Every structure is written in structure tokens, then in C-alpha cells.
Amino acid sequence: MARTYCSHCQLPNLSCLCAHVVEQTCPVPVLIYQHPLEAKHAKSTVPLLRLALPDIQVDVGEVFTSPPLLSQGDWWLLYPDAQALDIDKPVDKQAAHLTQANIGGLIILDGTWRKTRLLLHLNPWLRQLPCLSFSQAPPGAYHIRKGPGGQALSTLESLSHVLDRLSPTFSPTPLRKLLSVRVKQFVAYTD
Numbered sequence: 001m002a003r004t005y006c007s008h009c010q011l012p013n014l015s016c017l018c019a020h021v022v023e024q025t026c027p028v029p030v031l032i033y034q035h036p037l038e039a040k041h042a043k044s045t046v047p048l049l050r051l052a053l054p055d056i057q058v059d060v061g062e063v064f065t066s067p068p069l070l071s072q073g074d075w076w077l078l079y080p081d082a083q084a085l086d087i088d089k090p091v092d093k094q095a096a097h098l099t100q101a102n103i104g105g106l107i108i109l110d111g112t113w114r115k116t117r118l119l120l121h122l123n124p125w126l127r128q129l130p131c132l133s134f135s136q137a138p139p140g141a142y143h144i145r146k147g148p149g150g151q152a153l154s155t156l157e158s159l160s161h162v163l164d165r166l167s168p169t170f171s172p173t174p175l176r177k178l179l180s181v182r183v184k185q186f187v188a189y190t191d
């Protein structure tokens with residue numbers, strides 16, 4: 001019998017996640033540049049992000065043109081560069097306030113570490129952007145797929161943590177719940 005798919009979440013009907021999705025408005029513009037191999041990966045967390053944060057933009061490819069200037073603040077690249085501003089490090093209040101006002105939008109590279117380094121190499125303009133990193137994110141729950149070193153967080157968890165830090169109105173909880181439902185599905189399939 002042919003598999004039927006949910007027209008909204010695009011998953012097989014048996015795995016439809018729609019009942020678990022709590023939509024939120026993204027507090028800042030978010031642009032995800034996704035490597036084509038990652039776009040085909042069944043365990044990518046970006047489809048979950050698109051369901052829960054419908055206003056994020058996802059571009060698939062290897063070479064991208066820089067996005068239009070924002071009306072307020074700059075685009076920041078979420079990347080653990082040595083010069084990156086650690087969003088979890090306590091800085092004095094005024095500096096923190098100025099920085100937050102300046103973070104007008106977030107750019108995220110989605111792929112393995114190897115592929116995200118390749119995207120940086122192919123798009124030198126990304127190197128001109130201020131970088132944001134984090135150091136105190138809650139432990140990852142996406143055990144079905146480990147990053148290099150076993151510690152990397154999924155794209156969904158990384159973005160949830162940063163948006164939680166940036167905006168008092170954003171809640172990471174619905175996204176984390178959605179991820180845990182997805183993890184349970186994968187575990188059930190492989191048992």
C-alpha cells in the first residue's frame with residue numbers, strides 16, 4: 001500500500017506532527033542557509049523549525065548572496081568563531097543592552113561541521129558579519145544524531161537557545177517538546 005503523507009508537515013500520516021506543533025512568531029528575522037546534503041537528511045531538525053516558526057527563511061544551496069540590510073540592527077552569524085560574542089557570558093548591563101539592540105537578524109549555517117566550513121569558504125561575505133556563539137545551552141536531547149565530538153546541538157536546539165536569550169517573549173519549550181516527539185518516533189522505528 002502506498003504511503004500517504006500529511007499535506008501540512010509533509011511527513012507520513014502515521015508520523016504526522018501537526019498535533020504537537022505550537023506556532024510562534026520569530027522574535028528576529030532568521031535566515032538558514034542549508035547545505036543541499038543536509039536538506040535531504042531525514043534527521044534534519046530544520047523541517048521542525050519551519051513548522052513551529054513559520055516566518056523563518058530557509059535557502060538551500062552552496063553559494064548565497066548577502067541578504068538585504070535590516071531596518072534595525074545587523075545580521076549576525078551564529079557560529080562558534082574565536083571572536084564570537086558569547087551570548088551566555090555575563091557582560092555589563094549597558095553593553096548587553098546595546099548588543100541586543102544591534103542583533104537585528106540571525107544567519108545560521110545548517111549542515112555537518114565540514115559542510116558549514118565549506119559554506120563559509122564559498123561565501124566570504126559571511127566572514128564580514130559579527131559572530132554570535134553560546135556556551136550555556138541546556139544539554140542536547142537529540143541523541144539520535146551526534147555532531148562531531150558528540151556534543152554539538154541540533155540546529156533546532158541551538159536556535160531555540162539563542163532566541164530564548166534574545167527575547168523575553170520567546171519560549172523554547174514548545175520546540176523542545178516537538179523535538180522530543182520526533183526523537184521518540186525515530187527510536188520507535190529502529191527498535
Ligand SMILES: [Zn+2]
Nearest residue numbers: 006009016018
Ligand atoms: Zn502533519
